[in-house]
Amino acid sequence: MWKRPSVPKDAGLFGLAEPERKAIAAYQANVDGGSRGNPGPAAYGVVVRDPRGEIVARLRKYIGNNTNNVAEYYGLIAALDYAQNHGIRALRVESDSELMVKQMRGQYKVKSEELKPLFERAKKISQTFESFQIIHVYREQNKEADALANQALDETSGSGGAPGAKAGKPAGRDGSMRLIARYKDGVLEPHDALDLPEGTEVELLLRLRK
Numbered sequence: 149m150w151k152r153p154s155v156p157k158d159a160g161l162f163g164l165a166e167p168e169r170k171a172i173a174a175y176q177a178n179v180d181g182g183s184r185g186n187p188g189p190a191a192y193g194v195v196v197r198d199p200r201g202e203i204v205a206r207l208r209k210y211i212g213n214n215t216n217n218v219a220e221y222y223g224l225i226a227a228l229d230y231a232q233n234h235g236i237r238a239l240r241v242e243s244d245s246e247l248m249v250k251q252m253r254g255q256y257k258v259k260s261e262e263l264k265p266l267f268e269r270a271k272k273i274s275q276t277f278e279s280f281q282i283i284h285v286y287r288e289q290n291k292e293a294d295a296l297a298n299q300a301l302d303e304t305s306g307s308g309g310a311p312g313a314k315a316g317k318p319a320g321r322d323g324s325m326r327l328i329a330r331y332k333d334g335v336l337e338p339h340d341a342l343d344l345p346e347g348t349e350v351e352l353l354l355r356l357r358k
Contacts, residue, residue, distance in 0.1 A: 175240070180244060196230060208300040224243065232273060242289065
């Protein structure tokens with residue numbers, strides 16, 4: 149009785165084994181975005197590493213008044229643009245923004261109107277890579293990108309990094325800080341976001357500006 153010869157599982161159209169595809173070595177990008185005030189002064193930071201783990205790029209940029217989530221997406225798009233412009237074919241992104249990661253992976257819907265165009269742009273670019281992966285990491289694993297985002301904010305605000313001086317003018321020797329504020333609808337609104345613990349009491353000395 150004639151039996152059909154067995155064909156290897158990896159055989160191609162004509163019964164010949166296809167050559168194995170080598171896995172592409174992936175670059176890694178750690179991205180972070182932050183806002184002092186949410187919304188408030190915002191910036192992103194990105195650290196890109198090659199497959200050997202060597203840092204090949206550090207990106208940071210102030211993006212004006214925005215929310216944390218907008219800043220996170222700007223950071224992601226900056227990483228994707230860098231990878232695309234430098235011929236990187238495989239990219240792994242790490243972010244401590246659970247919202248952005250789950251939206252990019254299709255686990256959460258994008259309901260925010262301000263995030264939709266950013267999401268769509270990031271999704272479109274990510275699909276151009278031969279391999280793309282985005283995962284959530286804890287903030288402790290994302291310190292370098294976070295430091296770059298804060299550096300961009302400090303450079304823009306002119307803050308010297310003293311306690312209580314992340315917004316507005318640098319703190320004096322007694323910890324005081326000069327702020328400009330606007331009175332509107334019964335509320336005194338500082339021009340710069342204040343990075344202070346919830347419930348902090350402050351003493352105000354008002355001087356009217358003409």
